[in-house]
Amino acid sequence: MNTLKINYKNIYYPPGGILMWIIIFLELITFGMALVAFVYYGNEQRELFHHSRMQLNTTFGAINTVFLLTSGFFMANAVHQFKEKEIQKSSVFFKLAMLGGFLFLGLKSIEYYHKIESGISLDTNMFYTFYWLLTGFHVIHVIMGLVILGWTNYGMTKKDSDTITEDVEACAAFWHMCDLIWLLLFPVLYLIF
Template sequence: MNAEPHHTAYAEPDLSRDATTADEESPADWGALSALPGNPLMWILILSELAVFGAFLAGFAGARLMQPELFADSQAQLSRLFGGLNTLVLVTSGWFAALAVRNRAEGSIGRARVWLAAAGGLGMVFLAVKAVEYGGKIDAGIGLETNTFWTLYYLMTGFHALHVVMGLIVLAIVGWKASLENLETGAAFWHMVDLIWVLIYPVVYLIR
């Protein structure tokens, strides 16, 4: 009597499970934002903040068209030296943040933290110069309610100074948790702070 052939059991792979696992492990698709350095959520924040400051600058330009003489007289009381100095300070600080990212990409966490600390130090210099500028205006009796120019000036530059403070906190956090993605994310926010000031300076201090 012939023995029946022995059939080896064959379990089909669970393709649905493998696909689910792959989906969980793959990063979320953020479209064009996925190609940018750092966390895509930070870029969403950056774009929203740029829109807010864009509205501020558009409002300032519109108010100047309606009150050109008042804006020219008020602008003449601003210190272009202080504004220019702070522009140089922030642009240099942004360069230092970029160097921090480059050094981290090359594997040098220590150097990255040094450059990040230098960027933060210049951020504090910016705030110190702005405090001196505010103090001089307040001593001269120029405040938020003096006229439309000064209302917009204090709102825009004060809101920007708040972003500088936030940026310093971000730099401190990414310096502590110094992965490459974290540094890219923090540097992206800091570059936004630089860019906004580079736009504010000519519009508020220079253009008549």
């Protein structure tokens, strides 16, 4: 079976495409700087940050990590199957990856509901300002990722599809980026204060 060969060793062709990797670096630096600022302020208000952190549900955070990692695992398999020209199998993995994203959003919604019900908002204190902004922006990325996944899956399964490996890899790279951001947000927001 013929598979498309891309020279990934070329600096201009990382898996997912150079533009997607520029976006990943920008996102990593942006969220990273916000997390550094969060820790800096946390060091100045240790009691407040510790008390606020204890109000977060670490079990929810850990389960959401599992949801995103599982979703990322299915996404990696979807790319592998697409490269093997197994479009239907790839599509099944795409849907499983999307399911992981929806489960993440579902649990996040429950967590947000509990916080809002307890009267915790963006203005509550410095900890929660960071909490809402960082997790909120991350949720927006997950929603965008689900739209991209759904659109790519539709494009690759329709008749006379012109979806190529680079498209699927770029889509997967964006989805994995959501994992990566969460892998940094979870320990810093939920565990270390």
